[in-house]
Amino acid sequence: MPNPKRRHSKRRTSTRRAHDAIAKPVGSECSNCGASKLPHRACPSCGFYKGRAVVEVEKY
Ligand SMILES: [Zn+2]
Secondary structure, X not given: OOOOXXXXXXXXXXXXXXXXXXXXXXXXXXXOOXXXXXXXXXXXXXXXXXXXXXXXXXXX
């Protein structure tokens, strides 16, 4: 198995890991009910998209 010839410095390791942060989860606010939803998708809680109901949402 190939092995690294020399150990990386702490600086080199931390410089590489500077780009490893987790991205923020995508989300936007529904204009009808204010719940958080995915952008360019109908709202999962009220079924609205672009100001009108596009899908039926089952209520329990
Ligand atoms: Zn909504």
